[in-house]
Amino acid sequence: MTAVGEITAAVYTVPTDRPEADGTLAWTETTMTLVRARAGGLTGLGWTYGPAACAAIVRDLLGPTVSGMCAFDVPAAFGAMVHRVRNAGRAGVAGYAISAVETALWDLKARLLDVPLCRLLGQAVQAVQVYGSGGFTSYTEAELAEQLGGWALDDGMGRVKLKIGRDRDVRRVRRAREAIGADTELFVDANGAYTAKEAVRLAAAMDEWDVRWFEEPVSSDDLAGLRLVRDAVRPDVTAGEYGCDLYYFRRMAGAVDCLQIDVTRCGGILEWQRAAGLAAARNLQVSGHCTPQLHLHVALATPNVRHLEWFHDHVRIESMFFDGFRAPVEGMLTPDLSRPGIGLELRSADADRYLTRG
DSSP states (O other), rough: OOOOEEEEEEEEEEEEEEEEEEESSEEEEEEEEEEEEEEEEEEEEEESOOTHHHHHHHHIIIIIHTTTTTTTOHHHHHHHHHHHHHTOTTTTTTHHHHHHHHHHHHHHHHHHSSSSSHHHHHOOOOOOOEEEEETTSSSSSSHHHHHHHIIIIIOOOEEEEOOOOOSSSHHHHHHHHHHHOOOEEEEEOOOOOOHHHHHHHHHHGGGGGGGGEEESSSSSTTHHHHHHHHHHHHHEEEEETTOOOOHHHHTTTTTTEEEEETTTTTTSSHHHHHHHHHHHTTOEEEEEOHHHHHHHHHHOOOTTTEEEEEHHHHHHHHHHHHETTOOTTEEEEEOOOSSSSSSSEEEHHHEEEEEEEH
């Protein structure tokens, strides 16, 4: 048996390139908790964009639970971690920490077998579509147009998304449409900023600009409101990014047109696959929320995947931190099948500039 050895966690805090905000929050930095899982002289990587408290949970609860288990039995390790955090509460920070360890274990297993993770999981598709995501409410209209127009016209992405939920929503949507042209799909994300009736009225006002995707028009906790908006508007209504267990996704799947899953929050790769199965049972597709480099391989193994979010903050960090970073070509993301696991190696010399706890 190849046993899991040391499990470590490090915290990195990266300032944003300019102030950012959405419909309900503003921020100037992004925190990553990165996990290393070691066995057989190899190291697997996983991470979550969660607070430093995630690292404490890895160190105090999850690492001691997983160390010594068979490195190939990732589902057993996942079950043991879920059991271990029963009294700490699985949702939220503990769930994010579990996700980081679980994905690191899958990366480690694929490296031990010397295969790309998508081949270990079994590919369903050869490439995954991405959509450019940013357009923060803190941006000027000129900054908004430059970013979205660059993705659409220069990078060939067929879909782009802006944040809404503050002021000038319809005006900013119109400016985005002008910047990307008529052939690019336009998405909006309210981050739960509206009531259901406000969202329905806004969707009607945005119809002129052909908005196709309305993310979190109301709080993700308001399933009745999500269903009301979904049934009343033309764009696809979507949510799910905060899901930490299958019960959440079972409930959410009955309220949306496309189910979002975040592998860095939901519990990891096994839970992504099970949530995708729940969606498939309702004839729904799934979309990966943020963290495109970590989502790529599991998305390739998901028959009902629609696309991944090419989120500005996470793309910027992942491109700075990792060798093997994959960039989309004409809006499609493909793996490097010559590299085992998730295909990434941490560039410590670059990442350590932002290390706040290791």
